[in-house]
Amino acid sequence: MYATPLINQKTTLTPRSYDGHTSIFLPTVATITDIKTETRLEKIFTIRLPNGQNLGQIPGQFVMVSIPGVGEAPISIMSSPSRTTDTFRLCIRNAGDLTNVIHTLQVGDEIGIRGPFGRGFPWETFFGKDMLIAPGGLGLAPARSLIDQIIDHRTNFGRLIILYGSRNPSELLFRDVLAEWEKRDDVELMVTVDRPNDTWTGKVGVITTLFEHVQINPFNTVAVTVGPPIMYRFVTMELLGKGLNPEQIWMSFERRMKCGVGKCGHCQVNHRYTCQDGPSWTYAEALAFEEAL
Amino acid sequence: MPAKPKIAFFDFTSCEGCQLTIVDLLQTHLGLLDLVEVVQWREAKTEKGEDYAIAFIEGSCSRASDEARLKQIRERAQVVVALGACAHLGGVNTMKNRWVMENVQTYVYGKDGQNAYETYPARPLSAVIKVDAVIPGCPIDRHEFLRIVQQMLQGRTPKLPDYPLCVECKLSENSCLNKHGKPCLGPITRAGCDAICPTYGDGCEGCRGWATEANFVHMREILRGHGLSDYEIDMKLTMFNHYQMHELGAKAPLTTSTTENVPLPTSKFSAPQED
Amino acid sequence: MSLYILSKEKLPEFVKALQAKFRVVGPVRTETGYEFDDITDPEQLQLDYSTTILPPKKYFLPQHEVLFQFHSGPNGKGNKHLELRPIYQDVQPTVIFGVHTCDMNGIMLYDKVFAEGFRDEHYMERRAQIYIIGIECLHPCDEASFCKDMGTLTAPPIYDLHMTEMDGHYLVDTGTEKGERLLQENLYVQMAQKEDIQRLGQLLSAKWPRFRMRLKVSKDQTPSLLALGYKAKIWEQLGDRCLACGSCTNVCPTCFCFDVEDRMDINMQDGERARVWDSCQLREFALVAGGHNFRGKKSERVRHRVMRKGKYIKQVHGLLGCTGCGRCERACLVNITIPATINGLHDEMQLESGS
Numbered sequence: 001m002y003a004t005p006l007i008n009q010k011t012t013l014t015p016r017s018y019d020g021h022t023s024i025f026l027p028t029v030a031t032i033t034d035i036k037t038e039t040r041l042e043k044i045f046t047i048r049l050p051n052g053q054n055l056g057q058i059p060g061q062f063v064m065v066s067i068p069g070v071g072e073a074p075i076s077i078m079s080s081p082s083r084t085t086d087t088f089r090l091c092i093r094n095a096g097d098l099t100n101v102i103h104t105l106q107v108g109d110e111i112g113i114r115g116p117f118g119r120g121f122p123w124e125t126f127f128g129k130d131m132l133i134a135p136g137g138l139g140l141a142p143a144r145s146l147i148d149q150i151i152d153h154r155t156n157f158g159r160l161i162i163l164y165g166s167r168n169p170s171e172l173l174f175r176d177v178l179a180e181w182e183k184r185d186d187v188e189l190m191v192t193v194d195r196p197n198d199t200w201t202g203k204v205g206v207i208t209t210l211f212e213h214v215q216i217n218p219f220n221t222v223a224v225t226v227g228p229p230i231m232y233r234f235v236t237m238e239l240l241g242k243g244l245n246p247e248q249i250w251m252s253f254e255r256r257m258k259c260g261v262g263k264c265g266h267c268q269v270n271h272r273y274t275c276q277d278g279p280s281w282t283y284a285e286a287l288a289f290e291e292a293l
Numbered sequence: 294m295p296a297k298p299k300i301a302f303f304d305f306t307s308c309e310g311c312q313l314t315i316v317d318l319l320q321t322h323l324g325l326l327d328l329v330e331v332v333q334w335r336e337a338k339t340e341k342g343e344d345y346a347i348a349f350i351e352g353s354c355s356r357a358s359d360e361a362r363l364k365q366i367r368e369r370a371q372v373v374v375a376l377g378a379c380a381h382l383g384g385v386n387t388m389k390n391r392w393v394m395e396n397v398q399t400y401v402y403g404k405d406g407q408n409a410y411e412t413y414p415a416r417p418l419s420a421v422i423k424v425d426a427v428i429p430g431c432p433i434d435r436h437e438f439l440r441i442v443q444q445m446l447q448g449r450t451p452k453l454p455d456y457p458l459c460v461e462c463k464l465s466e467n468s469c470l471n472k473h474g475k476p477c478l479g480p481i482t483r484a485g486c487d488a489i490c491p492t493y494g495d496g497c498e499g500c501r502g503w504a505t506e507a508n509f510v511h512m513r514e515i516l517r518g519h520g521l522s523d524y525e526i527d528m529k530l531t532m533f534n535h536y537q538m539h540e541l542g543a544k545a546p547l548t549t550s551t552t553e554n555v556p557l558p559t560s561k562f563s564a565p566q567e568d
Numbered sequence: 569m570s571l572y573i574l575s576k577e578k579l580p581e582f583v584k585a586l587q588a589k590f591r592v593v594g595p596v597r598t599e600t601g602y603e604f605d606d607i608t609d610p611e612q613l614q615l616d617y618s619t620t621i622l623p624p625k626k627y628f629l630p631q632h633e634v635l636f637q638f639h640s641g642p643n644g645k646g647n648k649h650l651e652l653r654p655i656y657q658d659v660q661p662t663v664i665f666g667v668h669t670c671d672m673n674g675i676m677l678y679d680k681v682f683a684e685g686f687r688d689e690h691y692m693e694r695r696a697q698i699y700i701i702g703i704e705c706l707h708p709c710d711e712a713s714f715c716k717d718m719g720t721l722t723a724p725p726i727y728d729l730h731m732t733e734m735d736g737h738y739l740v741d742t743g744t745e746k747g748e749r750l751l752q753e754n755l756y757v758q759m760a761q762k763e764d765i766q767r768l769g770q771l772l773s774a775k776w777p778r779f780r781m782r783l784k785v786s787k788d789q790t791p792s793l794l795a796l797g798y799k800a801k802i803w804e805q806l807g808d809r810c811l812a813c814g815s816c817t818n819v820c821p822t823c824f825c826f827d828v829e830d831r832m833d834i835n836m837q838d839g840e841r842a843r844v845w846d847s848c849q850l851r852e853f854a855l856v857a858g859g860h861n862f863r864g865k866k867s868e869r870v871r872h873r874v875m876r877k878g879k880y881i882k883q884v885h886g887l888l889g890c891t892g893c894g895r896c897e898r899a900c901l902v903n904i905t906i907p908a909t910i911n912g913l914h915d916e917m918q919l920e921s922g923s
Contacts, residue, residue, distance in 0.1 A: 015686065021689055022687075023690065026691070027652065029651075038783065044741070068839060069836075095450050101447060101448055106647065106648075108647035112652065255856065255862060261686035264825055264846070266853060290798050325834060443832050463621070463818035464844075466622045468599065468600040468601065469901070472902055473600055504812075510808075511809055511811060511902050512811070515902075
């Protein structure tokens with residue numbers, strides 16, 4: 001039987017106790033303390049748990065966000081553990097029914113949070129490695145929890161290479177942060193867009209076109225890619241082409257989720273539940289699942 | 294959408310039974326009137342306001358002259374909702390589309406029938422104007438109506454089940470009619486009515502339109518198993534969904550022609566005798 | 569634990585005694601067959617029933633189960649304020665009569681699914697108050713049964729009481745302490761004698777030839793067969809036929825997937841969140857917000873269901889996900905069956921390997 005050790009799995013808010021009962025479905029009521037409009041489609045929500053409790057997440061984990069009366073959906077956590085105190089942040093794209101309503105919320109409104117769920121990136125096992133992080137589009141939000149964690153433990157890692165691809169300049173996330181990374185000597189950042197506008201002076205092309213500009217030591221590099229399903233096929237080809245083996249490549253999977261706790265069946269990939277055994281997998285693990293890629 | 298949107302009800306070719314369902318719903322859910330302001334509703338209200346955000350339209354379009362009024366409503370409303378099978382699908386009104394219009398007119402009103410009234414092949418609202426949301430059924434399901442109104446008030450896109458009726462039949466533990474010799478279109482019809490007809494022993498006739506993945510080939514196979522002829526199966530598939538079957542065309546071909554060369558029925562409801 | 573003799577005439581007395589303290593459910597007759605329903609009169613109980621459309625899983629995981637109630641309204645500052653209160657639905661002392669051995673196997677899997685990993689107290693609290701009274705299957709339900717293939721023709725150790733009909737009596741085995749008490753506290757019963765137990769042994773050994781085998785492979789081989797057959801042609805053929813109606817999963821005693829739905833009151837402030845049975849055979853099951861469908865084709869969904877029944881669930885929970893009860897076969901209008909699928913896959917794989 002194929003068995004992956006489930007590492008890094010912990011949750012601080014679920015199950016929640018109430019009157020001596022516990023419920024894995026009962027969200028914790030949290031408050032929105034800040035909202036920042038990031039792009040036409042994305043907003044960043046800062047969320048405070050009761051009594052300023054620390055979310056206690058690992059990079060790459062997600063929470064289930066609820067608006068009772070509308071629904072619940074999995075959202076990747078954007079904050080790194082190193083930058084999580086009494087609040088944490090979620091970068092939410094207006095892509096569906098629930099997120100559409102989330103985008104109408106105001107500072108001070110309450111929402112439901114369960115989690116953090118899933119297997120995050122085992123960042124401590126990457127100590128001493130060169131890190132190549134390749135997010136596409138909204139994938140930069142979950143990737144950022146890892147990038148910030150690395151930056152805040154910078155001496156524990158080798159090089160930090162970030163290859164970021166976006167559809168067009170207006171959809172680029174975290175432009176202020178990108179500018180900061182750009183200035184740093186210990187971060188190698190490259191950004192490309194598929195469809196440039198008149199003012200764009202940077203690189204043009206899909207994310208895979210960035211790989212020819214970067215040389216890595218295949219013996220000592222861990223790659224992490226987060227993006228839409230279609231991207232993985234091409235990015236993994238590039239990474240394999242650079243001599244990485246499938247165990248050195250990590251990715252994060254998106255699936256429909258209704259419970260987050262391995263019961264509802266929606267996120268199943270072969271026999272695995274993405275909400276529990278994922279969403280982070282190595283490419284080697286993904287190759288063992290016919291349904292993964 | 295404002296806090297308390299103004300809504301209006303309109304009717305075209307229909308029995309107005311869907312609006313009646315809403316009137317009836319108000320007996321148990323008067324709170325609905327705290328959520329919306331009804332400015333025009335011929336069936337339930339005398340005053341007529343022309344300033345509305347949501348237009349609920351019952352009935353199909355069965356006259357060329359109806360199109361202008363529909364377009365006017367579309368221009369005034371931010372959101373247009375097709376209310377019931379006639380508005381959503383064309384519904385039973387489209388059964389007449391099986392015949393040439395002139396023949397239908399003569400059949401119903403005698404040899405001067407063509408001058409007696411205006412008609413053209415009946416069609417759903419979406420064939421004439423853009424429709425934003427649909428509340429299916431003949432008549433509509435009151436709970437679904439309520440849910441869809443609530444979803445719109447929440448700023449959401451109204452959502453209908455896209456799977457077949459069988460799901461609801463199984464959840465209610467109904468004995469399958471198709472397994473017991475009664476033809477039922479449940480396997481290809483969009484759920485959402487809580488399988489009300491099969492629950493009371495009547496086979497589904499498809500009034501809610503087809504499920505997204507309706508498997509017509511094997512539905513026909515099932516109906517043939519009941520001893521239905523190809524013609525009878527076509528009649529079943531076109532009872533509410535004549536317009537849709539013609540839209541689907543080669544994707545779900547009818548085996549007999551239902552637009553021409555089909556003799557007008559000679560039933561007890563035959564044409565009035567001419568002197 | 570211990571075997572007792574319960575005469576058939578005494579059964580109504582037992583049911584009546586239980587009704588005073590429990591919700592009593594069991595198989596009753598319907599217009600076209602049988603279903604599990606509340607027993608109001610002991611005469612309704614049909615312990616010699618064949619099968620039911622839905623398995624007794626509906627008492628363990630109701631079709632529609634409220635998880636919590638909420639109030640969502642403005643607070644003093646005009647902000648959205650939330651109050652949540654969990655609901656534990658249908659938690660009440662319940663006795664289920666006449667559970668077939670296949671369905672007991674289904675319940676055994678449910679117990680693992682909802683207890684392992686995150687413990688689901690909505691399930692567990694209800695479960696703790698349910699008594700299972702099994703009935704030994706001495707004849708197959710009908711042609712669709714293949715319990716013998718799936719090894720579910722023996723009662724698994726989850727029953728509180730298990731009854732075997734013998735010579736106008738029931739031989740009752742007490743599976744648990746609480747079962748023992750249920751019996752002793754509600755009825756005067758005698759221990760079975762040596763001759764009764766001998767006769768029971770004969771009865772049980774005589775039942776096996778009445779059940780036929782339908783699979784060409786043993787149940788222990790199905791995981792490997794399915795692993796080999798992931799890309800088989802049979803999935804396309806089944807996908808073409810499939811109506812995507814979800815009947816097979818809804819009637820399955822081991823299917824547990826659910827969707828989560830919110831309902832709002834007319835005041836738009838109060839409401840409840842519930843889980844409702846869902847099916848991996850429906851188009852939107854693996855559809856994500858961006859529009860990507862991870863199992864968009866019916867063939868992929870039919871395959872996923874069979875993979876779950878014959879392989880995946882065993883990998884996760886150690887038990888096969890099929891009990892051989894035959895309900896999916898009875899419910900399917902296009903004759904998609906587990907035995908024909910497994911056998912067809914077996915034949916296709918044999919052809920492929922040239923043997």
